Amino acid sequence: MAKVHFTSNLRRHVDCPSVEVVASHVHQALEQAFAKNQRLRTYVLDDQGHLRKHMRILVDGVAVKDLEHFNDAVQPTSELWVMQALSGG
Amino acid sequence: MQKRILVSTRKGLFELGKAAKGWAVKTASFLGDNVTLALHDPRDGTDYAAINHGHFGIKLHRRDKDKKKWVEIASPKYPEKPEGLVDKDGWGRDVKWSTQLIWALETGGPKQNGTLWAGTMPGGLFRSDDRGTSWHLIETLWHHPDRNKWLGGGADIPGIHSICVDPRDPNTLRVAVSCGGVWRTQDAGKTWIQSAHGMSFDDGPKSEAESPDAQDPHMMVQSPSDPAKFWVQHHAGIFKSVDDAKTWTRVRATPSSFGFGVVVHPKDPNTAWFVPGIKDEKRIPVGGALIVTRTKDGGKTFKSLKKGLPQKHAYDLIFRHALALDDTGRKLAMGSTTGNMWVSENSGDAWNMVSGTLPPVHAIRFAN
Numbered sequence: 515m516a517k518v519h520f521t522s523n524l525r526r527h528v529d530c531p532s533v534e535v536v537a538s539h540v541h542q543a544l545e546q547a548f549a550k551n552q553r554l555r556t557y558v559l560d561d562q563g564h565l566r567k568h569m570r571i572l573v574d575g576v577a578v579k580d581l582e583h584f585n586d587a588v589q590p591t592s593e594l595w596v597m598q599a600l601s602g603g
Numbered sequence: 604m605q606k607r608i609l610v611s612t613r614k615g616l617f618e619l620g621k622a623a624k625g626w627a628v629k630t631a632s633f634l635g636d637n638v639t640l641a642l643h644d645p646r647d648g649t650d651y652a653a654i655n656h657g658h659f660g661i662k663l664h665r666r667d668k669d670k671k672k673w674v675e676i677a678s679p680k681y682p683e684k685p686e687g688l689v690d691k692d693g694w695g696r697d698v699k700w701s702t703q704l705i706w707a708l709e710t711g712g713p714k715q716n717g718t719l720w721a722g723t724m725p726g727g728l729f730r731s732d733d734r735g736t737s738w739h740l741i742e743t744l745w746h747h748p749d750r751n752k753w754l755g756g757g758a759d760i761p762g763i764h765s766i767c768v769d770p771r772d773p774n775t776l777r778v779a780v781s782c783g784g785v786w787r788t789q790d791a792g793k794t795w796i797q798s799a800h801g802m803s804f805d806d807g808p809k810s811e812a813e814s815p816d817a818q819d820p821h822m823m824v825q826s827p828s829d830p831a832k833f834w835v836q837h838h839a840g841i842f843k844s845v846d847d848a849k850t851w852t853r854v855r856a857t858p859s860s861f862g863f864g865v866v867v868h869p870k871d872p873n874t875a876w877f878v879p880g881i882k883d884e885k886r887i888p889v890g891g892a893l894i895v896t897r898t899k900d901g902g903k904t905f906k907s908l909k910k911g912l913p914q915k916h917a918y919d920l921i922f923r924h925a926l927a928l929d930d931t932g933r934k935l936a937m938g939s940t941t942g943n944m945w946v947s948e949n950s951g952d953a954w955n956m957v958s959g960t961l962p963p964v965h966a967i968r969f970a971n
Contacts, residue, residue, distance in 0.1 A: 598658035
């Protein structure tokens with residue numbers, strides 16, 4: 515099963531431990547993660563369901579390219595990371 | 604009686620209460636987070652706090668009366684943008700249908716328990732009738748064709764920062780937009796008309812400078828005791844209205860008419876306070892001396908109030924929501940971009956510094 519991880523920064527605001535998912539595309543992985551906690555969706559996606567401006571999703575270390583529909587492929591052993599940009603001072 | 608002061612800052616929400624030696628910070632919530640605005644609802648004692656998490660978006664929290672715990676509630680959310688819709692702002696840039704700041708938060712009428720209004724960037728007005736558990740966009744204003752004339756003022760995108768719910772009729776609202784003038788509804792938001800006639804700014808072609816849709820009111824307040832009268836601290840100066848905000852006339856203050864915040868006395872429509880800066884391109888106090896100006900005669904004259912405020916090398920700017928007045932008209936509080944905060948107990952005649960080490964202050968409100 516693929517696994518979705520979230521940063522400690524995000525976990526400070528919303529309960530989102532790493533979750534195992536059965537998914538062939540990123541949007542399926544995200545939906546399964548959001549199903550565990552609907553508040554999580556609003557922290558990752560904006561009002562239009564797009565990835566928030568300063569967020570990134572990596573699949574096996576590679577940044578997802580489809581930021582609106584999340585059709586990037588996921589393998590059964592993939593590791594997904596939902597991350598915020600490391601910015602600010 | 605208002606015994607607390609809610610101070611929303613770049614790094615948390617601080618609550619002040621009266622201590623033996625004056626006002627002092629009693630509790631801090633959301634430490635480290637960007638609390639942009641708070642609201643106390645005197646109808647049921649609830650507190651609300653709006654947070655801009657940056658990476659994670661705009662969130663709203665609620666705390667019931669006498670409780671310590673904040674609970675996250677729904678944040679105003681824009682509906683799905685219709686596919687193919689071309690929606691540009693006054694700059695000609697695409698409008699993003701997503702809440703980017705809760706810039707105004709007000710209670711509905713005294714008998715409308717649970718009704719709240721929220722003004723946002725990029726310009727949507729939202730209403731809740733269940734204490735913020737759910738919100739809906741006021742589509743009539745959002746879809747008004749003139750909304751596409753609105754543009755950012757200071758910020759990149761337009762927003763509603765002032766909401767005045769008429770004390771005579773809660774279905775009558777006026778909202779002020781930077782930049783987009785003043786909008787009025789008398790049927791709870793079914794219809795809207797522009798209401799910034801008479802406002803103007805100084806530079807640019809006359810057609811633009813006097814266009815109501817182009818006006819940048821920084822803050823608008825309505826007199827509780829004489830609700831036909833309004834004050835606006837505008838980008839180009841101070842304006843007042845004595846006819847239900849239908850028309851506006853310019854008021855000249857010394858040493859400057861530029862600023863962001865304004866408050867009006869709860870029992871006297873002719874008494875109002877402002878915090879002047881030099882000018883839009885020099886947003887610092889005149890001569891490095893922080894003062895508050897007060898008029899008691901409807902803007903004919905202004906008195907500079909400076910006792911207790913720094914008069915040398917002070918570069919504090921008071922944001923539009925960071926000047927507050929209590930419900931007696933005696934206590935004022937203000938906080939600055941440099942994290943200083945002052946309280947006056949005598950209508951601004953003298954000020955005491957409460958803290959010089961707060962984070963940058965976004966907003967201040969008195970609370971029961």
